[in-house]
Amino acid sequence: MKVGVVQMKISNSIENNLIKITNFLEQAKVEEVDLICFPEMALTGYNIQLLKSRVLNDLILSAIDKISQLASKYSICCIIGHPFFEGEKLKNRASVIFPDGRYKKYDKLHPTELEMKIFSEGKDTLVFEYKQKRFGIAICRDQNFYNIFKEYKDNACDGVFVLAAHYYNPKEARWKIDKNRSIPITRAVENEYYVFLANATGAHLNMISLGHSLIVDRNGCIVCEANETEEVLLTAEI
Template sequence: MKIGVVQMKISNKIDNNILKIVNFLKKAKVDEVDLVCFPEMALTGYNVQFLKSIDMNDKILFALDEISKLVSKYSVCCIIGHPFYEGKELKNRASILFPDGRYEKYDKLYPTEIEKKIFSEGKGPLVFEYKQKRFGIAICRDQNFYNIFKEYKDRGCDGVFILAAHYYSPNEARWKIDKNRSIPIARAVENEYYVFLANATGAHFNMISLGHSLIVDKRGCIVCEADEAGEHLLTAEI
């Protein structure tokens, strides 16, 4: 099974992000990727005006429907980060879109203090199956909490995807590079499964993310890693 991890710059305009996601899906098809993961909030970014718009869900659902058509056409399972309202609660969500039209969802369990002003917490971990493999999902700060990853091990996962958008001030972004590289490695070693980190890169609303998306094997060895600034599709056979 071939896994892909996308590192991309996220725009504050949904149309720009859709175009980029479509292009990466085409590349995943060419590279014969079975399952590809995009970063946290890759579909929309953190445009607060958009997040508070009354028609946000409609725009998200339309975009996911269009992406789902390509997922079906290319036979590539896709994990994508985006916001979504459940009633009055705004969730930081990862949707898994399957080629047969099915979908599953995971909501970030541990928003940051800043995010808590906008987003509500998710309800629990998610395990999904694809092509005889089992996977778990985490979003960004969730990686700090070992209990999530231990549950995924106990439930027989072959790997865990971490969708991230490590946006900080420039100094803090530089300071936290090693921390955000080392945690996925530690989670892989602790639980003896693959960890796939899809991180954003570039500037976004006066903050910056310094990339370093990773695919880590069950021994904690880095199979492949992106640089700080580039947009990439990392792939690995598992």
Template sequence: MKWTVSCLQFDISYGNPSENFKKAESLIEQESRRADVIVLPELWTTGYDLTRLDQLADENGETSVQWLKKTAKRYNVHLVAGSVAVKEGENVYNTMYIADNSGQIVKQYQKAHLFQLMDEHLYLSAGNSDGSFELDGVKCAGLICYDIRFPEWIRKHTSKGANVLFISAEWPLPRLDHWRSLLIARAIENQCFVAACNCTGSNPDNEFAGHSLIIDPWGRILAEGDRTEGAVPAEIDVSESEAVRGTIPVFQDLRRDLY
């Protein structure tokens, strides 16, 4: 199975969902001419406007889901639609939705690890489910930003057979080296593809790194963005993940009696 995967990194309009929906659809329309799978950044509808998320969050995800279903079907593309702030009752979740190219929602994942250093725990609730899903019969996983600092969480997904990790982020510029190193390590140790979409630009408190990455199961960078808006595409052959796992049988050699 070969896919052209494209990460759409863009400068998110702070606290302005209507503007961000327009920008995302415009970028998707352009990129759908070559891409099979498109990945969006974290909290791309609102930006990292944490103090106002309670007012800005999408009630039960209704607007985001309808937009996503319509857009994926219209442009005949699988959409790993980054994440959006979703209000459920009194709680707000950082929620990733995935739609296939027929417009069906195949997964909803709520970010499991909240980044206390930037006060996420004060404005968001943590999710309690994993990010596993399938597209075209390919086992995948969706993860959000801070999740990549937890290798045991990633391994939970790849131990179930995930060959592609899709990651959405609003990763800040001062920790760009961590972003690149962690993603390369996750690809190597899990012998899988990584497609990681970060945002560009800035908000009143942060400057973001961009540098979306697509990495193969050997840890080789297939495509990398810079700090400007735009698409970061690469063709991947998903079968390469299983080939690498056969060459160095890490998963067969796990000591499940010890850990």
């Protein structure tokens, strides 16, 4: 099975982000990827005006439908980060879109203090199966919580996807690179499964994310890693 993670620049425009997502899905098809993961909030970024819009869900569902059509056309399972309203509560969500049109969802369990001003926390972990493999999902700060990853180990997962958007001021971004690289490696070693980190790169809302998306094997070895600035599809056979 071939798994891919995307590192990409995220803008305030759904249309622009959707173009990039479409291009990466086309590349994934060429490279015969079975399962692909995009960063946290890859579809919208943190556009505050959009996040407060009452038509947000309509815009998200329209974009998700287009992605679903491509997932079906290319026979690729896709994990995409985006916001979504559940009633009056806004969630930081990862949707798993299967080629047969099915969906599963995971909402970020541990938003940051700043995010809590906008988002409500999720309630449950998510285990899904695809092509005889089992996977879990975490979003960004969730990676700090060992119990989430232990639960996925107890559920016999073959790997966990971490969707991230590590936006900080430039100085903080620089000194947090090692931390954000080391945690996926640690989680892989602790639980003896793959960890796939799909991070954003570039500037957004006067902050910056310095990439370093990576794929780590069950022994803690980095199979492949992006640099600080490139927009790239990383892949690995598992």
